[in-house]
Amino acid sequence: MVEIVGGFIRAGQGFAAAAATLMVGLLIAALFRYYLGPANTKRLFGGESLRSLPQSWLLGMLLPVCSIGVIPILRELKRIGVRPGALTAFALSAPLFNPLSLLYGLTLSRPIVVIAFALLSLLVVTILGLVWDRVARGHKAISSLESEAEEEGIIGIGRLWAVALMIGRELIGPSGAYAVVATVGLFVLGSVLPHGALQASVEQNDTWAPATMAAVAIPVYATPMLTISQLGMMFQHANAPGAALALLLLGTGVNVATLVWMTKNFGLRATSIWFVALVGLVLSCSYAVNRPLLPVGVEPAGHTHAFDIYTNPLIASADLGWRDFWSAFTRGIGLSEVVGLVGLGVIGLFGLIIRFWRVEVPVADSVAQVTVRHRFDVIVPAPVLGGVLIVGLIALSVVSSFAYYPEASESLEEIRVARVEALTAATSGNIDHAKQWIEVWDQWSRRLEVGVFLRTGELRPYQRMQGYLLRKKLESLEHELEHDPFEPEEVRSVVQQLLRMQGRYIRAFRE
């Protein structure tokens, strides 16, 4: 029973994590259909030219979607007949990074790793795109010319309404179903893998580490931010870099729903070839970088907590009360997940209503029929609006980085709050509360570093080292708290170390 409940908790947490980026994906798909239109969308993805693969990769890197949020976009791209290679390049690269996660990567012990991983992903999507162009040739677009003309003809309020209808229909329809399918992998892993089962699976001296991680990562669904934080933990623990790359490309890039969607649209044979090529490429790259990217000067910890999130959140001997279930579920839910779920709930309700009442897209007013009443009453072409919206979305994603990674003073204030909460709880033996705030403290320490880099253009080695030391001590504290029975003297010793370093830590980032 614990296995099944644990699986449901992991699947639910995965769905909650995907809520925000799924909404973004739905919006982008609607923008492609009603604003950019088929011809411009194809042009955006490089058309039939050679640059279409790197161009699709770049577009994927900039748009803030995950491997669930990318599905409505893929459906739309397939519908309008975007080149299969470009489609797969976008499908894989869009979930890997976004500006927020790319910046977060700067807090890794060697930031060059993130750049290396991004370039390796370009190599993988280019080769895979070329393979896919060959294998999937002959699969035509689904849409008819009449419907395309109709969609391009809708303007004004009617077009906004059409966008809303498409988003609602997609959520309470194929894209929503694929989102649920995507969480099946998390359910299976959460059910099959006992609590903490992956803690020693990716050690740097384990030859099988990249292969093991590849096998686990295939059914995994992970958001870009989750993966980049896991990468951070892996490098802090000196785990195998090849395993980290496998996690990034397979865990973040694809999920069960991606494979189901591809099988449905391109057939089992073509998808199998694509899948084998993908796994082969990822494993080759993973083993190639495994030694060269080993973190220097970091002592292997012998384990990592980075993948606890894919194993059962409940321990085998746990009581299975409602409170335990709720506590385990909400441990992985933050403000962004709550906001995402509420937003998705509203759209879902809207989708149910329009599906129940069979509300259809309004009849198009052709551009020629619209009367221009004033000199300034200009009909802005849909591609211009679409372009502005897509560029705006990318710009928003970049600008939001400044909000997510605030000024040093603000981050230091958040760290102060987290420090008081964590250390007070730790010394008084309130383990769950302490661990919760240790995580908040850790996250803010990384956001502080990125915020400083964004505003000053550099992160000094001393600042990087102080951040590393802080996180190392925080992890020691976490381990001390996990001892059973509780050892107050050991905990107090690490708390004193953390208190001793707080002055120089603040000084490092204030000066």
Added chain:
Amino acid sequence: MIRNEWIAISFLCITAALGCGKGATAGRDSLHELDHVIPEHWPSDPGDAANKLRERLRQLEPGKSDQLNSTEREILELVQWAPEICADTDIEEATWLPVYEASEKLAKRLLGDEVVGDEIETLCRLLDDVQKIVDTQEMEIAREAEDELGNLDASNPEIANEEQP
């Protein structure tokens, strides 16, 4: 087509289950056994790092040790750990930076199998300097604490009287 989807899902589930066979037996209730292992030659402070480096340099001299590989590896590790050991003290950033730069440069050369005995000695001297600063800081802290205690005693007649014979 639905059949195909189920085949794909079943394949993934089997892959996941097989891939995690080793871990599946590793479930645990407590994480007690997962503390970080601290290597035996992990230095307690910058001075200790310098001593350990010098000790291993001596072992590298011909005929002094039959475990050259492990000694060389330990020298590399000590060089790489030096910035972390120094950063965990209250020295200024400006004092830390030369240690960091020397360690980075030296580690690269050691990885390239270059002979760098003199440069290691330079790093050791830097570490000794850092240790002197740390010792001075600690003595100052101890003196301040003593002064504060003295002031406290003087302002508290009960304690002051108790101390008199």
